Amino acid sequence: MTMILTTDAFQNNAEIPSTYTCEGEDLSPHLLWEGVPTEAKSLALIVDDPDAPDPDAPKMTWVHWVLYNIPASVHELAQGIDGVELPAGTLQGINDWRRTGYGGPCPPIGRHRYFYKLYALDEMLPDLDRPSKADLEEAMQGHVIAQAELVGTYQKH
Numbered sequence: 001m002t003m004i005l006t007t008d009a010f011q012n013n014a015e016i017p018s019t020y021t022c023e024g025e026d027l028s029p030h031l032l033w034e035g036v037p038t039e040a041k042s043l044a045l046i047v048d049d050p051d052a053p054d055p056d057a058p059k060m061t062w063v064h065w066v067l068y069n070i071p072a073s074v075h076e077l078a079q080g081i082d083g084v085e086l087p088a089g090t091l092q093g094i095n096d097w098r099r100t101g102y103g104g105p106c107p108p109i110g111r112h113r114y115f116y117k118l119y120a121l122d123e124m125l126p127d128l129d130r131p132s133k134a135d136l137e138e139a140m141q142g143h144v145i146a147q148a149e150l151v152g153t154y155q156k157h
Helices: 133-140
Strands: 004-007 031-034 042-052 060-071 112-121 144-154
Touching: 004 112, 004 144, 031 112, 042 133, 060 133
Parallel strands: none
Antiparallel strands: 004 031, 042 060, 042 112, 112 144
C-alpha cells in the first residue's frame, strides 16, 4: 500500500482556506495519513514553500513546519495542534521564522505552492535540538522507507 497524506481542509493542489494562513487564524490543518509501512519506527513532517518570495522569480524555499519522531502508530494531527498537544515523543524543528510550531502561508506576492511532506523512517532519530529542515533532512538520509505529499496553494486576498 502506498502512503497517502490528506486533509479535510482542502483537496490536493487546491487553495488552502484562509483559516490556515496569516490572514486567518494561522492554524495548522487537520492532517491524516494511511499506508505507513509496518516496519516504520517514526514519521517526520516538513511543510515548505518553494516559491518564495515570488513564484515568478523564486529565490528560496521557505520552511513553515518541521516535526520528527512522530510515532509510527499515529495516523493524524489535529487542526491547530501545538507543541503541548503533539503525540508523545514528537520533537519539533525550527521554521524560517526561527521558531518551532506551524506558521501558515503568508506569501508576499503571487500564488504560492505549499508542500506537506510526510516521511516514514526505519528508526527513531536522536534529539536533534530544534533542527532546521536541512538538519532534519541530513539526519533522515538512508532512513526514509516511504513518503507522501500533499500540496495546497495560497495567494493573499
